[in-house]
Amino acid sequence: MIGIVALTALAQAARSELKWEQTSVDLKPALGDKQAVAHFKYENVGNTPVHFKSVHASCGCTTAQTQNERVAPGEKGEIIATFNIGGRTGTQVKTVTVQTDDPDAARSTTVLTLKAAITPLLEIQPALVYWQNGEEPKPKVITAKANKDAAIKKLDVASSTPDFTVKVDAGSAPNEFKISVQPRDTTKAVYATLMIKPDFPNTANVFSVAARVMPPTPATKSTLSTIRHDLATPAATAASPSQ
Amino acid sequence: MPAIGEAIYFRNKVSWQSPIPAAELVRVDRARSWGDNVIWVDARPDNEFERDHIPGAILLNEDHWNELLPQFLGQWSPERKVVVYCSAQSCNASREVAKRLREEAQLKNVFVLDGGWEEWLKNKR
Numbered sequence: 161m162i163g164i165v166a167l168t169a170l171a172q173a174a175r176s177e178l179k180w181e182q183t184s185v186d187l188k189p190a191l192g193d194k195q196a197v198a199h200f201k202y203e204n205v206g207n208t209p210v211h212f213k214s215v216h217a218s219c220g221c222t223t224a225q226t227q228n229e230r231v232a233p234g235e236k237g238e239i240i241a242t243f244n245i246g247g248r249t250g251t252q253v254k255t256v257t258v259q260t261d262d263p264d265a266a267r268s269t270t271v272l273t274l275k276a277a278i279t280p281l282l283e284i285q286p287a288l289v290y291w292q293n294g295e296e297p298k299p300k301v302i303t304a305k306a307n308k309d310a311a312i313k314k315l316d317v318a319s320s321t322p323d324f325t326v327k328v329d330a331g332s333a334p335n336e337f338k339i340s341v342q343p344r345d346t347t348k349a350v351y352a353t354l355m356i357k358p359d360f361p362n363t364a365n366v367f368s369v370a371a372r373v374m375p376p377t378p379a380t381k382s383t384l385s386t387i388r389h390d391l392a393t394p395a396a397t398a399a400s401p402s403q
Numbered sequence: 404m405p406a407i408g409e410a411i412y413f414r415n416k417v418s419w420q421s422p423i424p425a426a427e428l429v430r431v432d433r434a435r436s437w438g439d440n441v442i443w444v445d446a447r448p449d450n451e452f453e454r455d456h457i458p459g460a461i462l463l464n465e466d467h468w469n470e471l472l473p474q475f476l477g478q479w480s481p482e483r484k485v486v487v488y489c490s491a492q493s494c495n496a497s498r499e500v501a502k503r504l505r506e507e508a509q510l511k512n513v514f515v516l517d518g519g520w521e522e523w524l525k526n527k528r
Contacts, residue, residue, distance in 0.1 A: 219494075219495075219496070220448040220450075220451075220466075221448070221465075221466060244466065246464075246465050246466035246467060246468060247465050247466070247467060247468020247472075248465045248468070248499075284507070285506075285507060285509070286507065286508055287472060287476065287508040287509075288479070288508045288509070288510070290481075351477045353477075368470065368472065368473040369472075369473065369476075370472075370473045370476035370477060372476070372477070374480065374481070375480075
């Protein structure tokens with residue numbers, strides 16, 4: 161009996177527990193930022209060491225680093241989660257799953273959540289303007305709305321090929337631009353990347369959209385059979401310039 | 404009980420919080436039946452695409468959205484359906500890429516491959 165009590169007391173005494181200051185972090189990266197970094201602070205409030213078994217991010221766009229593999233009793237530290245923003249916009253939720261050797265299953269796995277609200281510098285729509293082959297080469301408009309905090313006054317737009325002309329005008333709303341795109345010719349298939357560069361300092365943000373004149377629509381089965389039928393008739397043969 | 408377990412497992416996954424509408428999902432067998440009328444879009448990270456991908460797939464992920472989007476649009480054609488995939492059922496990248504293609508490029512007939520790359524491999528013939 162005394163032995164059982166002693167063992168129970170010992171088990172209760174020998175305890176490791178990683179206490180997290182917070183398991184969810186909200187971030188608001190500045191315009192043009194490439195990364196968002198979250199710090200998840202912890203402390204071992206138990207009296208035996210804790211070991212990290214694994215730290216796994218929910219996507220390849222996020223990396224997570226521990227300072228030490230072993231956390232001594234009373235030791236504090238943090239896991240740094242770095243989210244590479246890339247071309248993402250809107251609310252992004254990324255998780256980091258941390259596993260320790262804590263014998264208590266309820267405490268051995270912790271999910272850390274990083275929420276980042278990413279506001280784009282420019283919202284561009286549509287990202288593609290195209291003309292069917294032979295369509296009248298009228299201008300088509302792309303709208304670019306600049307973030308109001310960015311105070312963008314000017315957009316430079318350049319076409320990667322001389323097949324399209326571009327013109328930038330102020331839009332109907334503040335911070336809005338209208339990019340007018342026009343092909344020189346719609347009888348041949350052409351493609352261009354339009355590079356849009358806002359006059360925003362401290363970033364190399366260049367946005368890309370596409371302009372195309374589509375290739376001629378492939379003949380459908382019924383069209384082909386009509387053509388073959390026409391070629392087979394004496395009238396068609398007579399009309400053929402090669403005969 | 405299984406539903407509770409599933410709810411706990413998926414609690415931090417965005418796909419659980421906002422499921423993809425059925426009309427925007429396509430199963431592997433159906434997408435394959437479309438033959439050449441499909442443009443496959445791989446929304447996974449570059450290194451996973453480089454390792455292996457659906458034959459003919461075009462890389463378009465949000466890590467390099469600005470650079471990759473014009474390349475994809477240069478190969479898009481209005482008569483073909485677009486099927487976007489990521490790693491597995493639980494990933495969210497394909498849904499995000501499909502949504503942006505619909506909204507930003509204003510493309511129609513954009514679908515998400517149900518089960519993603521994992522499901523494609525299971526159905527590989």
